[in-house]
Amino acid sequence: MEKVKLKFDKIPFITRVLLGVIFIADSMLKLIPDSAFLIKENVLTGAYGAWSFVYPWVSFWANLTANNINFFVTFAIVIEFLIGLFLILGFFKKFLYVAGAVYSIAIWLTISQFGGPYIAGTLDIGATPIYFLLFLLLIFSERNFNSYDLSIDKSIKKKFNLWERLAFFKKAKSKNEKTNVFAISSIAFGAVLAINASLKLVSGTASNVAGNQLMQILGEPKFLIPFFLFWDKLILPNIHLFLYIYAFSELAIALLLIFGLFRKWVYIAGMVYSLFSWSVIQGFGGPFFAGVTDLAAGPLYILIFIMFMFYNSNSNLSAFYSKK
Numbered sequence: 001m002e003k004v005k006l007k008f009d010k011i012p013f014i015t016r017v018l019l020g021v022i023f024i025a026d027s028m029l030k031l032i033p034d035s036a037f038l039i040k041e042n043v044l045t046g047a048y049g050a051w052s053f054v055y056p057w058v059s060f061w062a063n064l065t066a067n068n069i070n071f072f073v074t075f076a077i078v079i080e081f082l083i084g085l086f087l088i089l090g091f092f093k094k095f096l097y098v099a100g101a102v103y104s105i106a107i108w109l110t111i112s113q114f115g116g117p118y119i120a121g122t123l124d125i126g127a128t129p130i131y132f133l134l135f136l137l138l139i140f141s142e143r144n145f146n147s148y149d150l151s152i153d154k155s156i157k158k159k160f161n162l163w164e165r166l167a168f169f170k171k172a173k174s175k176n177e178k179t180n181v182f183a184i185s186s187i188a189f190g191a192v193l194a195i196n197a198s199l200k201l202v203s204g205t206a207s208n209v210a211g212n213q214l215m216q217i218l219g220e221p222k223f224l225i226p227f228f229l230f231w232d233k234l235i236l237p238n239i240h241l242f243l244y245i246y247a248f249s250e251l252a253i254a255l256l257l258i259f260g261l262f263r264k265w266v267y268i269a270g271m272v273y274s275l276f277s278w279s280v281i282q283g284f285g286g287p288f289f290a291g292v293t294d295l296a297a298g299p300l301y302i303l304i305f306i307m308f309m310f311y312n313s314n315s316n317l318s319a320f321y322s323k324k
Contacts, residue, residue: 010148011310012141015303019134020087026294027080030073038291040069049117061110072111076293079103090151094167097139104131121208123281124196130300137185137307142169144178145314182311183260189304190257193250200247206239209281219287231280246281249273263312267305274301 029035047055047062065072083103086096108115108128115126141147153167172178199205213236217228235242253273256266278284278298285295 008310008313011306012138012145012147013150015134015307016090016093016138017088018299018303019131019138020084020089022295022299023080023084023087025084027077027084029288029292029294030077030080032288032290032292034290035292036069036073038289039073039293040066042291043111043113046113046117049119050113051116051118054114058113058116062113065111076107090149090153092167093138093142093151093153094169097135097142101132101135101139104128104135108132118199118202120202120204121212122199122202123205123209124199124297125192127294127297127300129192130297130304133185133189134300134303134307136181137304137311139169140172140178140181141307141310143172144181147310178311179315179317182308182315183317185311186257186260186263186308189308190254193254193257197247197251197254200243200250206243209243210236210239213281216283216287219289220283224284228280228283235280246277260317263308267309267312270305271302274298274305277301 030039043062043065047058050058083096083100086092087100105128108126112126112128115124115129116122153163156163157168213228213232217225217232220228250273253266253270256262257270275298278296278301282296282298285298286292
């Protein structure tokens, strides 16, 4: 097994812990009073904007969720808290990563309604597919790299050899797996960003974004108000120009990811772009009113780019993901 470069050795560990913190934060948001009622309203309202060919599926899950909203919200709180806690502790990672990936994509396909409804003002396909991709990257980093690992699993394995079979992934036999996974994941994430960019160009999005920018100030902490007011003064008078720059910047990052070009700089630019989007446009995931279910996709995008840096530094690939 290839030895990982020391300066990037801790990236999978850091990603795992931060992803755990995000999961716990998401679960806590669902505890805000009246969240269940507003989540129910959002799910039912969203179903009416679904595409016609998926409407029966979306409508079925919307009605099922609405009729059992307390169960679904409680279930999500418990599952997300446990996933977050076990990620931070590094407990039973083999099962945890698979379960987290399945949970994430299942939520997107059902309650999250494929990230829709895709109407003016929708800026991305939702956060849950990004959770799914992060779990896949964590799985394949365990299979292909001997990176830094601070976890309960590692401590248990020292005393019980059987735990290695139960909680650790088998190391990959093929040397090509890490490069193939890296290339496919980059292309898939690039495709997601390209779709997100196209959503920002939908007619009517500018007015919706402008309205959201003004509304989010009402629910943000007072110490952040000057920050949002500063950006609103820059963005709102030029909202159409801003959206074009916003969309085409994301599209440029997407295309470079898909073709594997200038990867080092793309990852840095991607992290800066994601942080800007999360802080300025997504209001750090807020305002944290009842009905908000997660911290938004921005922090997840940053973790994806960090994991890509780790894979890139340990994969012998040139442009277009071809072998050197």
